[in-house]
Amino acid sequence: MRCDVVAVGTELLLGQIVDTNSSWLGEQLAAAGIDSCLQVKVGDNQSRIVAALRQVLRDADAVIVCGGLGPTHDDITREAIAEVMGTTLELDDVIADRIARMFASRNRKMSENNLRQAMVPVGAGVIEQVRGTAPGLICPVGDKVVYAVPGVPYELHEMFERAILPDLLARSGEPRRIASRVLRTWGESESGLNERLQPIIDELDRVGNPTLAFLASGWEGIKVRLTARGADESSVAALLDDWVERVRAVVPEVVFGYDGDTMESVVLDLLRARGLTIGVAESVTGGLVAGRLTATPGSSDVVRGGVVAYANEVKFGVLGVPRGPVISEDTARAMALGVCETVGASVGLALTGVAGPAEQEGATVGTLCLAVAMPDRAASSTTVMLPGDRQTMRELAVISALNYLRQLLLCP
Amino acid sequence: MRCDVVAVGTELLLGQIVDTNSSWLGEQLAAAGIDSCLQVKVGDNQSRIVAALRQVLRDADAVIVCGGLGPTHDDITREAIAEVMGTTLELDDVIADRIARMFASRNRKMSENNLRQAMVPVGAGVIEQVRGTAPGLICPVGDKVVYAVPGVPYELHEMFERAILPDLLARSGEPRRIASRVLRTWGESESGLNERLQPIIDELDRVGNPTLAFLASGWEGIKVRLTARGADESSVAALLDDWVERVRAVVPEVVFGYDGDTMESVVLDLLRARGLTIGVAESVTGGLVAGRLTATPGSSDVVRGGVVAYANEVKFGVLGVPRGPVISEDTARAMALGVCETVGASVGLALTGVAGPAEQEGATVGTLCLAVAMPDRAASSTTVMLPGDRQTMRELAVISALNYLRQLLLCP
Numbered sequence: 001m002r003c004d005v006v007a008v009g010t011e012l013l014l015g016q017i018v019d020t021n022s023s024w025l026g027e028q029l030a031a032a033g034i035d036s037c038l039q040v041k042v043g044d045n046q047s048r049i050v051a052a053l054r055q056v057l058r059d060a061d062a063v064i065v066c067g068g069l070g071p072t073h074d075d076i077t078r079e080a081i082a083e084v085m086g087t088t089l090e091l092d093d094v095i096a097d098r099i100a101r102m103f104a105s106r107n108r109k110m111s112e113n114n115l116r117q118a119m120v121p122v123g124a125g126v127i128e129q130v131r132g133t134a135p136g137l138i139c140p141v142g143d144k145v146v147y148a149v150p151g152v153p154y155e156l157h158e159m160f161e162r163a164i165l166p167d168l169l170a171r172s173g174e175p176r177r178i179a180s181r182v183l184r185t186w187g188e189s190e191s192g193l194n195e196r197l198q199p200i201i202d203e204l205d206r207v208g209n210p211t212l213a214f215l216a217s218g219w220e221g222i223k224v225r226l227t228a229r230g231a232d233e234s235s236v237a238a239l240l241d242d243w244v245e246r247v248r249a250v251v252p253e254v255v256f257g258y259d260g261d262t263m264e265s266v267v268l269d270l271l272r273a274r275g276l277t278i279g280v281a282e283s284v285t286g287g288l289v290a291g292r293l294t295a296t297p298g299s300s301d302v303v304r305g306g307v308v309a310y311a312n313e314v315k316f317g318v319l320g321v322p323r324g325p326v327i328s329e330d331t332a333r334a335m336a337l338g339v340c341e342t343v344g345a346s347v348g349l350a351l352t353g354v355a356g357p358a359e360q361e362g363a364t365v366g367t368l369c370l371a372v373a374m375p376d377r378a379a380s381s382t383t384v385m386l387p388g389d390r391q392t393m394r395e396l397a398v399i400s401a402l403n404y405l406r407q408l409l410l411c412p
Numbered sequence: 413m414r415c416d417v418v419a420v421g422t423e424l425l426l427g428q429i430v431d432t433n434s435s436w437l438g439e440q441l442a443a444a445g446i447d448s449c450l451q452v453k454v455g456d457n458q459s460r461i462v463a464a465l466r467q468v469l470r471d472a473d474a475v476i477v478c479g480g481l482g483p484t485h486d487d488i489t490r491e492a493i494a495e496v497m498g499t500t501l502e503l504d505d506v507i508a509d510r511i512a513r514m515f516a517s518r519n520r521k522m523s524e525n526n527l528r529q530a531m532v533p534v535g536a537g538v539i540e541q542v543r544g545t546a547p548g549l550i551c552p553v554g555d556k557v558v559y560a561v562p563g564v565p566y567e568l569h570e571m572f573e574r575a576i577l578p579d580l581l582a583r584s585g586e587p588r589r590i591a592s593r594v595l596r597t598w599g600e601s602e603s604g605l606n607e608r609l610q611p612i613i614d615e616l617d618r619v620g621n622p623t624l625a626f627l628a629s630g631w632e633g634i635k636v637r638l639t640a641r642g643a644d645e646s647s648v649a650a651l652l653d654d655w656v657e658r659v660r661a662v663v664p665e666v667v668f669g670y671d672g673d674t675m676e677s678v679v680l681d682l683l684r685a686r687g688l689t690i691g692v693a694e695s696v697t698g699g700l701v702a703g704r705l706t707a708t709p710g711s712s713d714v715v716r717g718g719v720v721a722y723a724n725e726v727k728f729g730v731l732g733v734p735r736g737p738v739i740s741e742d743t744a745r746a747m748a749l750g751v752c753e754t755v756g757a758s759v760g761l762a763l764t765g766v767a768g769p770a771e772q773e774g775a776t777v778g779t780l781c782l783a784v785a786m787p788d789r790a791a792s793s794t795t796v797m798l799p800g801d802r803q804t805m806r807e808l809a810v811i812s813a814l815n816y817l818r819q820l821l822l823c824p
Binding site for chain 2: 012013014015016017018019020022023024025026027028030036037038039040041042043045048052055213215277280282285286287288289290291293294295297299300303304305306307308309310311313314317318342343344356357390391394
């Protein structure tokens with residue numbers, strides 16, 4: 001089974017928008033065991049869209065067209081598909097009615113061109129719109145098929161998962177249920193994970209289901225995604241449960257969460273479960289740790305606040321750090337204890353280090369001293385070396401610090 | 413003149429890497445007045461690369477192929493281009509020697525397959541490699557041309573600017589110098605800027621040089637980019653100077669900088685020029701303002717630090733804010749004055765507001781109260797309403813606060 005992609009929009013060719021839709025579709029298709037061999041960007045030009053569709057339909061079994069389904073005169077994907085099908089467009093009363101009611105419910109006047117979105121090639125099926133005003137289309141072309149979806153990513157994702165992927169799997173004779181789970185990791189490189197998981201990867205290559213993929217995600221860590229197919233939801237879930245556990249068992253110390261978990265949500269949950277509050281003392285990261293913790297809705301029951309002690313006088317004066325070298329674990333521990341007092345938190349997390357461009361106190365760029373003060377006022381500390389430029393070092397410092405705290409919170 | 417793009421790499425089709433190269437090229441080509449009508453992603457498969465090249469060469473005058481120039485067996489762009497040219501590959505001794513010397517200078521052993529990168533289609537020109545080991549290629553196909561560049565973005569950018577764009581402009585008979593300038597703006601929507609600049613846009617549409625483009629860039633503001641072509645560097649610079657000033661004169665209050673300036677670098681420069689230091693008191697943004705100021709290398713001579721006063725007790729206890737409603741300009745002013753005392757700064761910047769998901773103290777999500785305390789301890793404040801979800805609101809709060817400070821620092 002081969003499904004290619006045509007992304008429509010002059011703004012994509014001009015580089016005003018990066019085409020992430022076809023990348024996303026390629027990822028989903030690969031996870032479902034469907035090849036995608038050609039992905040094309042083309043402008044809002046009917047003859048070029050038609051030529052691109054005819055070209056990919058020569059070799060592919062199916063093609064997904066993204067974009068060009070809006071109400072304006074340059075949204076011409078519908079016309080192009082009708083031309084490829086050798087048919088015409090007709091008004092679909094059900095869609096027209098739904099669009100009219102959507103405008104009415106928002107007390108907005110519907111201009112006539114919105115009914116363009118209710119035009120459907122004769123012989124095409126409709127993928128009902130859930131959020132936007134444009135429905136998707138399933139358009140047979142001989143024994144092949146053209147799917148059309150809006151270019152708005154969340155509308156596209158929803159229609160792909162609800163209608164296109166099941167249709168593709170049915171056409172390919174594959175089992176119809178597909179699902180993914182993600183293990184969130186931090187503390188091991190992608191090549192290191194790859195090496196440790198090689199026996200599992202080899203076995204999965206043999207059995208072919210589920211598939212495994214690594215997704216390096218910067219200061220979100222590295223995601224290990226398992227995607228399984230099966231005849232029904234419960235067998236897919238059971239297969240995933242089994243393999244998620246097998247992967248976890250090989251690299252247990254680097255798995256910090258699953259699926260929608262983030263490092264900060266996991267840390268906040270651990271603190272909340274123990275009735276603890278947190279204060280953050282930051283030098284090298286300048287507020288990014290507190291910024292990330294407070295990005296989570298509902299963090300205010302756990303996060304008291306923090307002190308950005310960028311100038312050394314702030315470390316000494318506000319946090320009560322003894323005067324001396326500041327790129328040190330002693331200083332980090334004093335900062336962690338100090339911020340507990342300052343903001344009235346039960347747990348303190350502190351970072352001091354060198355993001356560059358120049359070294360400091362003889363410590364090289366990338367040096368990060370971390371400390372955590374616990375409710376009994378015992379302070380732990382460690383030093384790590386981080387790679388990258390100033391921005392990368394600071395971002396990696398944030399997740400490293402949160403992970404260090406996470407590990408300590410897990411200790412009995 | 414039409415120049416299409418073929419991006420080579422199975423990892424692009426699998427969505428493991430988003431193809432930003434063709435977007436970047438599309439943007440550069442458009443700015444230079446060159447059309448790009450089709451952009452294709454294809455895997456590491458020789459017959460498919462050859463088919464894609466033949467397809468785009470039917471309609472385009474030129475094609476840029478990105479990627480597939482590495483040393484491994486799946487880097488087959490060279491072979492594919494030779495096939496399209498109807499020729500063979502031969503070893504280029506100059507390139508081979510340069511690759512060998514690069515390995516020697518790094519004390520690394522060169523494996524034989526690195527010499528694949530010195531293979532050049534007979535009749536092709538070479539774009540010398542400056543950083544990586546793979547040179548680029550200029551390959552005539554009849555009266556058309558195929559350019560090949562590495563997929564590594566900074567190598568691609570450098571070769572495009574140094575060799576490909578001048579060659580394209582020479583082929584098109586266009587003047588050979590091209591340059592861009594960017595006005596950095598904040599405080600007006602893209603449609604608002606568009607409306608106010610419409611007379612200038614109309615005039616530029618008529619004269620065709622320079623071109624103008626808007627680039628919405630989230631919490632970096634909206635960029636207005638002018639790109640000019642001309643016979644020589646000084647005439648291009650003069651043309652840009654003239655139009656940059658004409659644009660600025662229409663929207664003077666929203667232009668905060670040019671080209672490489674950022675809001676934080678502009679604010680830091682204004683503070684530095686007046687010998688001032690800054691402290692930041694943050695509630696709703698939880699440290700992001702201090703985090704962004706300290707992202708700038710060399711910020712430590714200006715930034716003292718800050719207090720993340722997320723819990724109200726921290727506002728009252730650490731910053732000396734009088735007890736009462738905290739979503740208020742009174743509280744913001746007290747926070748700004750308080751943080752000056754706490755961290756020993758001459759200027760204080762404070763933010764308190766509601767990022768959601770729920771309203772607070774009767775204030776709706778999006779409410780942001782800002783205050784600035786100046787060295788004479790006079791505090792100014794304002795309230796703005798910001799759109800978006802929690803993350804968007806917090807990011808827009810950061811640049812709004814820095815811009816408010818910037819405007820006050822510019823007052824006599």
